[in-house]
Amino acid sequence: MNAAQHILDALQRHQIDTVFGYPGGCIMPLYDALVAEDVGVEHVLCRHEQACALAADGYARASGRTGVCMATSGPGATNLITGVANAHRDSIPMLVITGQVPSGLIGTDAFQETDVLGMTLGIVKHSYLVTEAPEIPAILEEALQLAGSGRPGPVWIDIPKDILLTDIGEPKAPAPTTATPLPDPTAEIDEALAMLREANMPLLYSGGGVSLAHAESAFRRFAKASRLPNVVTLKGIGNPGYDNADQMGMLGLHGSKAANMAVDTCDLLLVVGARLDDRATGAVATFAPNAKVIHIDTDAAELGKLRATDLAIRGELRDILDSMADALIRQPLTIENWRQQCATWRKTQGFQTAINEDPHAPISGPEFMRQLTDIAPRDAIVACDVGQHQMWVAQYCRFDHPRNHLSSGGLGTMGFGLPAAIGAQFAFPDRPVINVTGDGSFMMNAQELATIRRHKLPIKLIIMDNQCLGMVRQQQELFYENRESQIDLDDNPDFLALARAFDIPTLAIQRTDQVRRGIQTILAYDGPMLLHVRIDRSENVWPIVKPGASNRDMLDESQRPTSTSAKNKESAA
Amino acid sequence: MTSSADHKTHTLSCRMRPEPAALERLCQVARIRGFRIEEMQVRTDADGLAIDMVLSGQRSIDTLRRQIEKLHTVCSLRGPEQALTGVRQSA
Ligand SMILES: Cc1ncc(C[n+]2csc(CCOP(=O)(O)OP(=O)(O)O)c2C)c(N)n1
Numbered sequence: 001m002n003a004a005q006h007i008l009d010a011l012q013r014h015q016i017d018t019v020f021g022y023p024g025g026c027i028m029p030l031y032d033a034l035v036a037e038d039v040g041v042e043h044v045l046c047r048h049e050q051a052c053a054l055a056a057d058g059y060a061r062a063s064g065r066t067g068v069c070m071a072t073s074g075p076g077a078t079n080l081i082t083g084v085a086n087a088h089r090d091s092i093p094m095l096v097i098t099g100q101v102p103s104g105l106i107g108t109d110a111f112q113e114t115d116v117l118g119m120t121l122g123i124v125k126h127s128y129l130v131t132e133a134p135e136i137p138a139i140l141e142e143a144l145q146l147a148g149s150g151r152p153g154p155v156w157i158d159i160p161k162d163i164l165l166t167d168i169g170e171p172k173a174p175a176p177t178t179a180t181p182l183p184d185p186t187a188e189i190d191e192a193l194a195m196l197r198e199a200n201m202p203l204l205y206s207g208g209g210v211s212l213a214h215a216e217s218a219f220r221r222f223a224k225a226s227r228l229p230n231v232v233t234l235k236g237i238g239n240p241g242y243d244n245a246d247q248m249g250m251l252g253l254h255g256s257k258a259a260n261m262a263v264d265t266c267d268l269l270l271v272v273g274a275r276l277d278d279r280a281t282g283a284v285a286t287f288a289p290n291a292k293v294i295h296i297d298t299d300a301a302e303l304g305k306l307r308a309t310d311l312a313i314r315g316e317l318r319d320i321l322d323s324m325a326d327a328l329i330r331q332p333l334t335i336e337n338w339r340q341q342c343a344t345w346r347k348t349q350g351f352q353t354a355i356n357e358d359p360h361a362p363i364s365g366p367e368f369m370r371q372l373t374d375i376a377p378r379d380a381i382v383a384c385d386v387g388q389h390q391m392w393v394a395q396y397c398r399f400d401h402p403r404n405h406l407s408s409g410g411l412g413t414m415g416f417g418l419p420a421a422i423g424a425q426f427a428f429p430d431r432p433v434i435n436v437t438g439d440g441s442f443m444m445n446a447q448e449l450a451t452i453r454r455h456k457l458p459i460k461l462i463i464m465d466n467q468c469l470g471m472v473r474q475q476q477e478l479f480y481e482n483r484e485s486q487i488d489l490d491d492n493p494d495f496l497a498l499a500r501a502f503d504i505p506t507l508a509i510q511r512t513d514q515v516r517r518g519i520q521t522i523l524a525y526d527g528p529m530l531l532h533v534r535i536d537r538s539e540n541v542w543p544i545v546k547p548g549a550s551n552r553d554m555l556d557e558s559q560r561p562t563s564t565s566a567k568n569k570e571s572a573a
Numbered sequence: 574m575t576s577s578a579d580h581k582t583h584t585l586s587c588r589m590r591p592e593p594a595a596l597e598r599l600c601q602v603a604r605i606r607g608f609r610i611e612e613m614q615v616r617t618d619a620d621g622l623a624i625d626m627v628l629s630g631q632r633s634i635d636t637l638r639r640q641i642e643k644l645h646t647v648c649s650l651r652g653p654e655q656a657l658t659g660v661r662q663s664a
Contacts, residue, residue, distance in 0.1 A: 117593070117594050118594065118597065121594060121597055121598055121601050122601060122605065125645070126644075126645040126646075127594070128592075129593060129594070131593075146645060299643070300639045300642070300643075301636065301639035301640045301642075301643055303639075304633070304635070304636065305636050
């Protein structure tokens with residue numbers, strides 16, 4: 001059995017049923033191994049390697065399992081890079097396999113040779129350039145273990161073509177790899193509980209680490225037991241679930257005023273699985289100025305990185321949250337006044353859309369998302385792109401689970417949504433998958449309509465078309481004195497004709513009274529469908545924090561300098 | 574980097590498995606996380622690579638330590654023995 005066959009064998013042993021890839025010269029031995037009849041791995045041919053990596057990311061994000069992508073050397077590998085960086089920044093478990101020029105040709109500027117190992121060091125959790133064929137099984141075992149354990153991330157294996165072809169005998173049961181156990185945090189947990197009991201205004205702040213650590217149930221149990229008012233980061237959306245009565249929504253740059261006010265006021269911030277990223281904290285020097293900070297994370301390097309902690313707890317989120325929940329069930333916190341205060345903020349300073357009574361009014365982004373979330377089934381997976389539409393999803397769609405909301409957080413990769421939706425649909429063939437995109441982002445991976453068509457994926461595509469790069473336009477308006485520069489997309493292609501070229505039926509809407517039926521129609525359709533939503537070019541995402549400013553100084557629509565569209569006013573204040 | 578006045582120098586000793594990109598990984602983490610490598614000594618012995626470094630920077634060396642420890646090829650890390658505070662030794 002050659003090394004390429006061993007790779008497929010290892011994937012199957014790890015119950016990896018789907019890989020996203022694109023063939024080429026140096027990885028042909030692996031593609032040749034895929035031809036065998038008994039291969040239990042489905043290969044999905046995306047139409048650009050970036051989409052392969054982003055689809056693997058979407059697969060992993062939605063399912064919690066490791067996503068796998070593969071490509072050839074040189075341009076295949078460089079095309080993967082954006083997708084792998086995306087996974088790295090959001091700690092998504094991923095295995096990346098690339099072919100490399102034959103061992104003897106490395107370093108000779110051979111055809112399609114690039115120093116993949118060198119150019120990807122900063123975007124991987126770990127990587128390998130395989131030099132000895134017999135090491136392949138052990139490397140795969142270790143790579144898969146690393147990708148999915150601790151703080152997950154992409155692991156890249158670069159394999160010269162001659163090594164893929166080398167016969168290395170029959171597979172043996174690999175030596176089990178064991179992760180080093182984390183320190184026992186019992187003493188810190190007791191201290192955290194004491195701090196919680198002492199605080200008058202404690203706030204729970206959670207991020208993407210909760211689902212990455214598979215701690216969703218423990219988190220909910222803790223949130224319920226503590227009854228702590230809580231805020232989430234972009235990646236933490238869905239952590240508290242539909243039914244948590246104490247949630248204040250997303251904090252930060254485009255968070256709710258309610259969430260940012262709670263952070264600004266609290267006297268104890270309990271950070272769980274979040275890294276206090278600048279989009280969430282605003283100016284970190286004035287972030288949560290009155291609060292002691294307890295920071296719980298698996299990754300020691302995040303503790304105290306950006307904000308000094310009063311108590312840092314490194315460990316398994318699940319165990320920590322479970323034992324804290326046990327203690328709080330035995331003896332609940334007494335924070336009724338603070339909870340009331342937060343509930344009032346939520347009512348008066350939360351995200352609200354104003355229903356526009358005029359049926360002919362243009363569609364407002366927030367109102368569209370509110371209706372989408374009302375109509376879509378609870379188990380729907382929404383994959384966003386990047387821009388204003390992404391923020392409207394984050395602000396106005398409700399999610400019962402963090403894995404139902406796929407959003408490129410750390411890297412903010414336009415073009416993420418469509419391939420991520422494809423990956424998610426492969427992970428969950430029977431669940432509704434919706435891609436909410438912008439007219440700019442959609443064009444970054446529009447070739448993936450071909451993948452939808454080939455596999456008859458019933459993905460619903462929603463293009464929020466404002467004929468411009470809306471998020472950039474908004475920032476030019478607010479922070480560059482309205483000098484618009486290179487944001488116009490008023491010569492967009494005919495998106496409906498484009499979709500039809502891939503046998504995807506379409507529907508176009510532009511008035512408020514068409515929203516409900518539009519959403520119902522595409523969701524009811526048995527197959528892929530594209531909904532084209534024409535929206536006002538001048539609509540902004542509110543509220544917003546000026547770059548470098550404190551979250552407490554959020555701007556809302558009433559502070560808009562060039563108030564052009566008063567018609568769609570939503571009171572995001 | 575801003576004024577050298579608030580730079581501190583630190584020494585770290587690190588053992589790594591001798592994989593091809595080991596040194597690049599180490600240097601890259603130091604650079605990206607805001608440190609400058611002032612001195613570096615590398616030996617290879619039966620246990621792999623032994624590296625002694627003098628680093629300078631304004632950020633927390635404890636955070637850098639934890640960031641270096643995350644490298645899969647790092648087996649152990651010692652230091653810092655803070656060498657000099659306030660000014661940088663070399664330009
Ligand atoms: C690959 C990439 N290039 C550039 C950017 C910078 N950027 C952020 S949002 C945005 C505009 C997105 O436009 P669109 O997809 O139409 O969404 P809208 O903001 O209009 O909803 C741009 C260019 C990015 N995030 N990703």
